[in-house]
Amino acid sequence: MKKERVKLTATEKSELFAEGVITVVLLLLLNLSVDILINLTILQNKSLANGIYFLKKTVTFAGGRHLWSWQNTFLVIMGLGDLLVLYWRLIRRYHQMQLRHVISELHYIAQGHFDHTISFKVKTDLQKVIDSINSLVASTVNAINEEKAIENSKDELISNVSHDIRTPLTSIIGYLGLLKSGVANPADQQKYLNIAYMKAEQMKSLAHDLLEYTTLKSTNIKLQLAPLHIYSMLEQVAAGFEFEAHEKGITFNIETRPKDLTIQADPEKLVRVYNNLIANALKYGTDATQINLIANLVNNNEVELRVENNGAAIPADSLKKIFERFYRVEPSRNTQTGGTGLGLSITKSIVDLHHGKIVCESNDKWTRFIIYLPLNPKNTKN
Template sequence: MKKKRVKLTAAEKSELFAEGVITVVLLLLLNLSVIILINLTILQNKNLVNGIFFLKKTVAFAGGQHIWSWQNIFIVMMGIGDLIVLYWRLIRRYHQMQLRHVISELHYIANGHFDHRISFKVKTDLQKVIDSINSLVDSTVNSINEEKAIEKSKDELISNVSHDIRTPLTSIIGYLGLLKSGLAKPEDEQKYVNIAYTKAEQMKSLAHDLLEYTTLKSTKTKLNLSPLHIYSMLEQVAAGFELEAEKKGIGFVVETRPKNLTIQADPEKLGRVYNNLITNALKYGAGATKIKLIANLVNNDQVELRVENNGAKIPEASLKKIFERFYRVETSRNVKTGGTGLGLSITKSIIDLHHGTIRCTSNDKWTSFIIRLPLDPKKAQNAK
């Protein structure tokens, strides 16, 4: 924001001019009164006259020049004093006018114009007040926007949860209704029971993920930190998905550099991160033949964890929203693969708790989820 000086109005300029004229008149009257009083005092005291005459003759400057007239020196001194008083009164009035402009700007902002900022540049402590007001307005606007975002997020949460519960619940009621009414054919009864059970499992998964998501978002959530050997954890995670991956013709590659890389982390929560990312790769990585679990030490104080698959590319538009709650890539919204839409949001929340970052890149060859974690989250928190 470009700062500008306070521009006075014509009325304020006239006010400032009048202030100067009145001050000059008052000072001239005061000077005249002082001079008259001093002259009367000197004329009534001959000893004072002789003393002044003695000083004029005694005090000499370079070249032997004596004081020509004490009156002239006194008048010059009074003139300097008058200029100082005149400047002080004018600059004080000017600062009062600046303050009026600031107050006017403040009232304008208070009337709801929160996009407006006070752009004045002054050379007094008033500048600190202006900067503080602008900072306060920025903070207020941010708080309002955050409150709106929270309200919108809450509405979206209710809408999404309602939709995701209503869809399987409608199927459950429908198929159980057929069984209850006796209209279902005997050979279809088991199929309807299986469908109802599958839908119930989906609702259970949604409820579980929703509870975990809200728990992770709570400020009371704590990490149970302990030393975690990365290579051992990755081997264990890969083994847990080995059978499912083999059915889809996918193999795991585990690499850590160095091999004995160890960090301070919450094993349970970080394990959930890998479960979510690998599940995501198995569900949506169409055509994938390989999933890489890679860990590298970075700058001796961070670890970079990568979960990569060589399956279908994620569209660019989806990459920007992939960690949003309930967001799912449109092509994955089907009965077989469509999850709760909370997995990646839960993943990001866990990474945030570890004071780390996560991002996703995708091209025709690889889709990569890249995580950066501090070796010790407590040190990272203290550093902030």
């Protein structure tokens, strides 16, 4: 937004005009007094008067012109001085008015309008004060918004956890109630037990993911760094999903450039990252036939890790929220796929711990999770 100069009120304009008039009157009186004193001094000192007359007659310019009358010369000098004094007085008063406006804006902000910024600009050092105030306002607004976001996040966390616990717990109580009452026939008893067990597993998964998520968010957690051979790790991770991928008709493709690419990382946590991303691809990569696990050395300090599948694309709106906790791409909050909505949040937290970053790209051909990690997190400044 383009800033304008301070707009003076009608009262301030009148005040500025009065300041100019008073200054002009005082300067005229001063000039008159000085002129009278000088004239009296010259009249009383004949040698001084003769010296001025001699100087005027002897000093000539081109065309034979003599010095101008000393009175006129003196008046011009005084006039220039008067203009400088008048400008200084008016600009000084104008700056005082600007300061008054800034103080008024500060009082307005102090009354609780913490999102209000000072919209005008000045050409003095006062602009630095205004910029500092606006920066402070912006920081305050960000802090307030972050606090609100934290409160909303806490409420959302409680709501989501309550929902995800209540749903399977209701099923468990219901089916165990049927078994306890004895109304279930023998043919259905095993089915009810299996459903209750599956729901209990979902609750266990949620509790585990919640614990891991809160642990990763803790400032006290430290990485257990060790040399990690990427290709070997990717082979082991892919082997763990081979059976499930085979049932869905999906094949793994592993590439690392160079082949012996090795980085410093926490092996257990980085394996969890790949487990989450591959499990996510298997669950939600509808009609996918291939999952690529690719690692490239970007430069002497960074490596790029990619997990990509050629299944259904993720909607653009969902890409912006995909790493938020409890967020699921499907519109309903059912857990038939077995997800808790925490997997990708955990993944991002692990990547953040390694001082890296993760992004998601998706189109009709490929859905890619791209991770950028330093070769050695110890060499990365926080």
